[in-house]
Amino acid sequence: MKSFVTRRLYSHAFYGVTWTSPLPIWLAFFFIGPVVLLLWLSFWDVRNFVLTPDFQLDNWIRILSADYFWTAYFRTSAFAAAAAVTVSLLALPCSLAISFFFAMRGRLILLSLFIVPFFTSYLVRVYSWQIYLTENGIISRLAEFFGVNAASLLNTPFALLVGFVTLTFPLVIVTQSISMLSIDRTLIDAAYNLGCGPARILTAAVLPAAKPGIVIGALFAFIFSFGDFVTPTYLGGGKFTTLSILIADTVKSGQQWPRAAVIAIMMIATLLSVALVSIAIAYRRK
Amino acid sequence: MLVEPEKNINHQIALHHAHQDETKMQPLISMKGIHKSYGRAVAIERLDLDIDEGKFIAIMGPSGCGKSTLLRCLAGMEELSGGKILRQGIEINDLPIWERDTPLVWQSLALFPFLTVLENVEFGLRMKGVGRGERRERALRWLKRLQLEDHSDRGVDQLSGGQRQRVALARCLVTEPSVLLLDEPLSALDAHLSVRMQGELKRLQRELGITFIYVTHSHSEAFSMADQVVIMNEGRIEQIGAPEEIYLRPATPFVARFLGGSNIIECKARERNSGEIILESTDGSFKCDSKVTSNVSCGDKVNLIIRADQISVTAEAGWAENEIYCQVIGEEFVGALVNLRLETSSGTPIIVQLQQRDMEALDIEIGGGVNASWHPEDGHIINA
Amino acid sequence: MRVSARTKTVFRLFCFLILAFLYAPIVTNFVFSLNSDRFPTIPLGEATLDWYRLAFTDDLLRSALLNSVIVGAIVAPVSTLMGFAAAYADYRFNFFGKRLILVLALLPPLIPLVVIGLAMLAYLSRIGLSGTLPAIVASHIVLTSPFAMAIIRLRFAQIDGDLEFAAQNLGASNWRAFREVIIPSTKTAVLAAALLCLAVSFDEYAVTWFVGGLNETTSVRILSFLQSAVSPRINAIGSVTFIVSITLILGAQFLLLRKGTGGIGNAR
Numbered sequence: 001m002k003s004f005v006t007r008r009l010y011s012h013a014f015y016g017v018t019w020t021s022p023l024p025i026w027l028a029f030f031f032i033g034p035v036v037l038l039l040w041l042s043f044w045d046v047r048n049f050v051l052t053p054d055f056q057l058d059n060w061i062r063i064l065s066a067d068y069f070w071t072a073y074f075r076t077s078a079f080a081a082a083a084a085v086t087v088s089l090l091a092l093p094c095s096l097a098i099s100f101f102f103a104m105r106g107r108l109i110l111l112s113l114f115i116v117p118f119f120t121s122y123l124v125r126v127y128s129w130q131i132y133l134t135e136n137g138i139i140s141r142l143a144e145f146f147g148v149n150a151a152s153l154l155n156t157p158f159a160l161l162v163g164f165v166t167l168t169f170p171l172v173i174v175t176q177s178i179s180m181l182s183i184d185r186t187l188i189d190a191a192y193n194l195g196c197g198p199a200r201i202l203t204a205a206v207l208p209a210a211k212p213g214i215v216i217g218a219l220f221a222f223i224f225s226f227g228d229f230v231t232p233t234y235l236g237g238g239k240f241t242t243l244s245i246l247i248a249d250t251v252k253s254g255q256q257w258p259r260a261a262v263i264a265i266m267m268i269a270t271l272l273s274v275a276l277v278s279i280a281i282a283y284r285r286k
Numbered sequence: 287m288l289v290e291p292e293k294n295i296n297h298q299i300a301l302h303h304a305h306q307d308e309t310k311m312q313p314l315i316s317m318k319g320i321h322k323s324y325g326r327a328v329a330i331e332r333l334d335l336d337i338d339e340g341k342f343i344a345i346m347g348p349s350g351c352g353k354s355t356l357l358r359c360l361a362g363m364e365e366l367s368g369g370k371i372l373r374q375g376i377e378i379n380d381l382p383i384w385e386r387d388t389p390l391v392w393q394s395l396a397l398f399p400f401l402t403v404l405e406n407v408e409f410g411l412r413m414k415g416v417g418r419g420e421r422r423e424r425a426l427r428w429l430k431r432l433q434l435e436d437h438s439d440r441g442v443d444q445l446s447g448g449q450r451q452r453v454a455l456a457r458c459l460v461t462e463p464s465v466l467l468l469d470e471p472l473s474a475l476d477a478h479l480s481v482r483m484q485g486e487l488k489r490l491q492r493e494l495g496i497t498f499i500y501v502t503h504s505h506s507e508a509f510s511m512a513d514q515v516v517i518m519n520e521g522r523i524e525q526i527g528a529p530e531e532i533y534l535r536p537a538t539p540f541v542a543r544f545l546g547g548s549n550i551i552e553c554k555a556r557e558r559n560s561g562e563i564i565l566e567s568t569d570g571s572f573k574c575d576s577k578v579t580s581n582v583s584c585g586d587k588v589n590l591i592i593r594a595d596q597i598s599v600t601a602e603a604g605w606a607e608n609e610i611y612c613q614v615i616g617e618e619f620v621g622a623l624v625n626l627r628l629e630t631s632s633g634t635p636i637i638v639q640l641q642q643r644d645m646e647a648l649d650i651e652i653g654g655g656v657n658a659s660w661h662p663e664d665g666h667i668i669n670a
Numbered sequence: 671m672r673v674s675a676r677t678k679t680v681f682r683l684f685c686f687l688i689l690a691f692l693y694a695p696i697v698t699n700f701v702f703s704l705n706s707d708r709f710p711t712i713p714l715g716e717a718t719l720d721w722y723r724l725a726f727t728d729d730l731l732r733s734a735l736l737n738s739v740i741v742g743a744i745v746a747p748v749s750t751l752m753g754f755a756a757a758y759a760d761y762r763f764n765f766f767g768k769r770l771i772l773v774l775a776l777l778p779p780l781i782p783l784v785v786i787g788l789a790m791l792a793y794l795s796r797i798g799l800s801g802t803l804p805a806i807v808a809s810h811i812v813l814t815s816p817f818a819m820a821i822i823r824l825r826f827a828q829i830d831g832d833l834e835f836a837a838q839n840l841g842a843s844n845w846r847a848f849r850e851v852i853i854p855s856t857k858t859a860v861l862a863a864a865l866l867c868l869a870v871s872f873d874e875y876a877v878t879w880f881v882g883g884l885n886e887t888t889s890v891r892i893l894s895f896l897q898s899a900v901s902p903r904i905n906a907i908g909s910v911t912f913i914v915s916i917t918l919i920l921g922a923q924f925l926l927l928r929k930g931t932g933g934i935g936n937a938r
Contacts, residue, residue, distance in 0.1 A: 008382060015844045016763055023756040023815060024771050031778060031812050034789035041792050094688055097681040101673075110685065112923050117692045119869045120915040123892050124908030128695030131702065131710045138698070141712050169692060198673045227782020229876070234896065244784040251880070257792055264785040271780065363835055383838040384847075396836035400854040409850075413841030457840070 035268075042261035049255055063262040069246070073266070076226055076242040079157070083164035083225035084218040087172045090165065091217065095176035096206070099183075111177065118170035126163055126234050133159050133235065155237035163231030168224050172217035179213020180206065215282035222278075223271055243267055312375060314339040314465060314497055315360070321368030322355055322521075329355045331521040332369070339464070342491050342498045344512035346505070348544065352521040353501045357467050360499070361388045384413070389458035390467040393474075395450055397442040403453050404429070404438040410461040428456040448479050455490070465497040472507060484510050505545060509533070517541050534593075535666050542591050542668075549597070549636050551590040552670065555582050562662060565590055568632040572608040573662040587670040594639035596664040599626060599648060599656050606659035612636055614654050617645075626650070628658055696912055703905035710902065721906040731907065734891035738872055741803060741887060745810040745871045750864040752811065753818025758852065761826040762834070776816050786813070787880030794881055801883025809877045814867040821866065821926070825859035858925050865922040869915050 045054040063069050094114075098107050117125070132138045135152035153159055183206065191201050207214070225231075229244035243263055250260040313336035322330040330352045337343055345353045358364045360371060362383035371379045378386055389410065398406050407425040416424070429435045432452040437445060442453060451471060458466055468487075472480045488511045491498045502508050508515050509529040517524045517532065517540075524544075525537040536542040542550055553565035553572065563574045563582060572590060582588055598605055612628035615635075624645045628636040636658050650656060698710075703722070706715035725731055756775050760768065778786070790809050794800040799808070833855070837847040875889035882890055888911060895904050 008380070012382070012844070016759075016765070019755045020759040020763060020765065020771075021755075023752045023775055023819070026752060026811065026815075027774055027778075030790070030793075030808050032774075034786070034793035035781075037793045037796070038785070038789040090688065093681055093684045097678075097685050101678045101681050108927060112920075112927075113689055114692070115923070116916055116919050117696065119866070119873065119919045120696065121873045121875075121889060121892065121908060121911045123873075123875055123889060123896065124699055124904065124911060125695040127896060127904055127908070128699045128702075131698060132694070136711055138712060166692065166695065169688070198677070223780055223782075227784060229784055244782060247784045247788055251788060251791070257788070260788055261792070264782075264788050267782055267785055271782070275780065361839055363839075382843070383835065384841050384843050387841075388839070390836070390839050392832050392836060394830055394832050396830060396832040398833065398837075398851065409837070410840035413837075413846070461840070 038261050038264055041258055042265055044258045044261075046255050046258060051255055051257060059258040059262045063259055063266075068241070069263065072241050072243050072246050073270075075240060076244070077270070079160055079164070079232075079240070079242070080222045080226035082157075083161060083168065084222040086161055087165050087168050087221045088176075088214060088218045091169060091173045091176055092214070095173050095180055095210075095213075096202075098173070098177050099180035111174065114170050114173050117166075122167055123230060125166055126230050129159070129162055129166065129235060130154060133162065154235065155239050157240075159235040160231055160240060163235045164221070164225040164228070167228060167231065168221040171220050171224070175217035175220060176210065176213045179210040179216075183209045212282040215278055219275060219278040219282075222274060226271060227267065313337055314374060315499075316372040317356075317360070317369065318372070319369035320356070320359060320366060320371070322352070322359055322364060323367045328521055330359070333521070333523055335516065335523065335526070337465075337497060337499060338514075339497055340495050341513045342488065342500065342511055343514050343516065344500045344502060344508035345516045345518060346502055346508045347518035347524075349503060350520075351518040353503075353518050354469055356518070357390070357469055357499065357501050361390050361467055362386045387461075387463055388465055388467055389461060389463050390469060391454050391458055391471045393470045395454045395471070397450060397453055397457070399442060401442075402439050403434065403442060403445070406442060406453055407456045407460055409457060414461065425456070425460055428460045432456050447475055448483065451475070451483060455487075459490075459494070463496065465499060468498060468500045470502050472502075473504075480507070481510075487511055517544065519544070536591060537668055539589050539591075539668070539670070542589075547594045547637070547639065549592045549594065551592070551634060553588055553590050555584050555586045555588055558582070558584055563667070565667075569610050569630045569634055572665070574665055574667055575663040582667055582669070588667045589670050590665055590667055592660050592665040594625070594637045597636070597638045597658050597660050599628075599638050599640065599650075599658055601648065601656060603657050603659075605657065606661050608662060608665070609657055609659040610636070612656060612658050614650055614652050614656060616652060617650075628656065699905050699908045699912065702902055703909045705902065708901065710905070721902040722909075725903040725906040728903075730886070731888070731891055734886045734888045737803065737806075737882075737885055738887040738889075741806050741810060742868045742871045744807050745814060746864045746868045748807075749811045749814040749867045749871075750818045750822075750860055753815045753820075753863060753867075754822050754856070754860055756815070756819045757822040757826055760823060761829075761831075775819055778812050779816055783876035784880075787877040790877060791880045800881060801885065803882075803885050805881040805883075806878050806885065806887065809881050810871045810874060813874060813877065814870045817866050817870060818863040821863045822856060822859050825856055829855050858928075862922040862925040865918045865925070869918040869922070872918070873911065873915060 040053075042059055043055045043057070045052050045056055045058065098110055102110060130137075133153040134140070135154070137152070137154070139153060187209075188201060188205060191205050196204070227244055229242065229248055232240050232242045232245055243266070247260045247263050250256050250263070315337040317333060317335045317337075320330050320333040320335075322328070333352075333356070335356075345356065347353050355364060359366055362378075362381060362385075366379050369379075370377050398409065401409070404422070404425055407428060408421045411421040411424060426435060426438065429438050432455065434449060434452055434456065437449065442450060445453065454471065472483055475483060484507055487498070487500075491511075498511075500508070500511065512529060514526065515529050515532050516526050519540050525532055525541050527537075532541065533545065536545060536548065539550055542548040551567050551569060551572075553567040555563055556566045556571065557564040561575070565572045565574055565588065567590070574590065603609060603611075610630050612630050614626065615629050616627040618625040618627075619642070622642050624640050624642055626638040626640060626645075628638060630636060638658060648656075701714070702710040704717050704719070706718045706720070756771075760772060786809070790805070790812075791800060794805045794808070799805045829852075833851050834847050837851045838844070842850055872887075873889055874887070875893050878887050879890050879893055886894065888907070892904060892907055892911070895901075895907070
């Protein structure tokens with residue numbers, strides 16, 4: 001009877017392990033592994049164009065003392081922050097509308113419409129925006145039509161914002177909407193019964209309750225804008241070097257992977273810190 | 287597919303019986319020293335319980351008392367931290383859920399939404415390997431028995447609450463088990479439907495002659511259906527007995543309070559004469575018939591329990607031998623009965639249940655004073 | 671929420687404005703892919719299919735499309751399966767370190783693609799896989815499994831936790847109960863997740879560019895065109911990719927939203 005029982009324990013355990021292990025194992029090999037290597041890579045050396053494992057701080061010192069790095073760093077952060085704020089503000093009326101001003105059916109259709117572009121090619125969409133923003137582009141022509149002389153909007157911060165909004169809008173609106181949709185409607189009804197007007201309800205009840213969704217949405221927008229190289233490259237025309245462009249250039253031009261690794265680690269560290277702070281803010285209870 | 291002989295519990299039981307003479311005397315299920323803990327929280331504490339064949343057992347208690355956990359341990363969904371469960375003499379606590387043959391009617395019913403009513407009922411038979419024709423026939427027979435044959439091809443979400451109850455029952459009973467577990471199956475039904483289902487369940491159990499183990503927090507359900515009631519509190523059994531016995535003679539203060547409708551007066555036994563015991567309390571001294579008491583010695587701290595319907599309320603004194611002067615705090619009308627809430631001068635609450643017409647005969651005001659009295663043979667002593 | 675009809679209209683209008691903004695590039699892309707002018711300007715030239723012809727007779731593009739299909743065909747099932755396993759494990763089991771694993775599984779989307787690209791390039795080079803299709807497959811699985819897991823986990827949250835145990839209680843073993851209960855309850859969500867993984871894999875350009883080397887997928891080919899040979903050919907290829915992606919996504923949404931099987935906006 002005893003071996004029978006042990007066999008049974010093993011088959012129970014086997015069942016559990018079969019389901020629990022695949023993804024973590026894969027991620028350990030193909031995600032954690034690479035990231036750990038990246039960290040180690042940042043201490044390597046390039047001698048005679050050959051990548052050599054090492055443990056030296058040269059790369060770190062060089063990058064962290066370089067002006068071009070810090071310029072790019074702050075530029076990237078500033079743009080990402082601006083993008084996060086812009087997208088969040090633009091998304092707010094939409095998620096409010098979705099949550100409160102549309103019936104169930106309209107809500108679903110609208111959300112679906114917002115989500116579809118997110119899964120289409122970002123590259124091609126950015127390229128299309130070039131057509132709008134360039135000299136003799138669509139917007140320029142429209143402005144002329146109205147008698148306004150508009151210079152090229154391409155390669156301006158505005159163009160970058162356009163690109164980032166294109167990238168992140170669907171994600172932000174979904175995040176905000178999820179939060180808003182889960183607000184207890186009876187609270188809002190109660191507020192009405194107490195005589196509060198819509199504006200007051202918005203600021204006093206809806207926005208605070210939707211804070212997690214709004215903050216997390218802004219966080220996502222920040223993260224994606226921070227790491228994107230397509231918009232700064234194709235809508236920025238090379239005028240705005242971001243950290244991601246630095247990495248791509250460093251890899252393209254030579255074997256200076258260790259230096260690129262340093263930049264990459266700095267990016268990860270920044271994003272992790274911002275994420276932790278945002279999550280704390282989002283879920284802090286007063 | 288070959289089934290190993292060890293795996294077939296019924297085969298094992300048959301073998302076991304071949305060596306036994308007095309299987310009839312043995313309880314169907316015997317739980318010994320059951321202990322279940324989650325980390326440091328103890329859900330069930332060294333519990334012993336025997337369940338006889340063919341009986342309707344109700345396990346009752348407040349939320350968190352461990353009754354559902356006990357049922358789940360029996361069905362195999364929880365692992366025991368200690369103790370063993372025997373079924374007709376064979377240990378089953380190492381068996382996985384699917385080999386225990388302890389079908390359970392779930393509180394949420396857990397009907398399969400992706401199967402029709404008929405397919406739901408056939409499920410257990412299909413798992414046992416019963417052929418398609420026979421499965422269908424047996425399932426339909428059960429559906430007919432529970433008046434569901436017209437719904438056999440419908441989806442379960444198209445049925446009413448009561449109908450889904452019956453599907454859940456049919457699903458369990460179609461495999462002809464010797465024991466059926468029920469975990470608060472009527473809690474989601476409205477009162478009217480619940481009462482009707484109670485009658486049906488009791489009738490079914492009588493007809494089938496199998497053991498029903500029914501977990502509930504409702505007194506009325508347990509008392510109306512069960513042959514034997516087990517009252518649990520904080521992982522332990524407080525009392526086991528037939529409904530009338532528990533009602534008439536609660537064994538612990540908890541049971542008395544849990545069932546409601548009883549008054550508890552803390553006393554000390556002062557004297558013991560032939561035929562009666564004199565108790566002393568802050569509300570006075572009372573006589574108690576020694577026939578209804580067990581081993582109580584002088585000086586023992588005891589609880590005197592008198593049911594609300596055993597107390598008489600009068601304006602004048604002298605109605606019965608045991609008497610307290612109380613103030614009327616409130617009254618509640620419950621149909622033909624009235625619950626009168628009184629309080630003694632030392633603050634002990636007394637609740638009295640009267641007929642509506644008797645209330646009218648008395649002229650009682652809230653805040654007024656009355657005499658509450660009872661006879662020595664009513665009332666019942668338990669050790670504190 | 672009760673507001674004036676005018677306020678409602680203003681808000682709704684705003685929504686449509688934003689939608690117009692989001693779809694504008696897609697629409698103009700189609701328009702200019704059919705435009706005869708070499709440079710996309712207004713006024714438009716004549717309608718023509720030349721750019722499509724030009725694009726799809728390009729050998730590099732055809733092999734890129736083939737690569738996209740091959741990669742997608744492997745990534746979708748594998749990633750969905752792994753995402754499913756993780757979602758099921760989260761739903762069914764409690765074990766030490768569970769929360770850590772969940773955080774880990776949801777981490778990849780938060781790391782910038784260039785960083786992942788660089789890391790994978792270095793790593794795969796060390797194990798000799800860089801510049802191969804398997805490298806692309808491996809990376810895509812890392813990138814898409816969080817999506818699969820999230821969607822399927824949402825579906826699991828709607829399944830009555832007693833159902834599996836009810837099946838076991840009636841005689842089904844672990845695996846049998848899984849087959850009888852979990853598979854029918856989740857297959858729609860699984861299919862939707864697979865379509866989603868396919869869509870994400872198809873449009874992935876950054877990491878693929880790093881690790882694929884000379885093996886290009888469609889998205890990488892587009893990137894190459896953008897870097898060197900800009901012409902309405904890009905519009906043509908773009909239009910085709912849009913149609914593919916939109917079909918996949920609409921398919922996934924349709925699966926997810928019918929019969930209340932998972933998805934957002936459900937039961938609210």
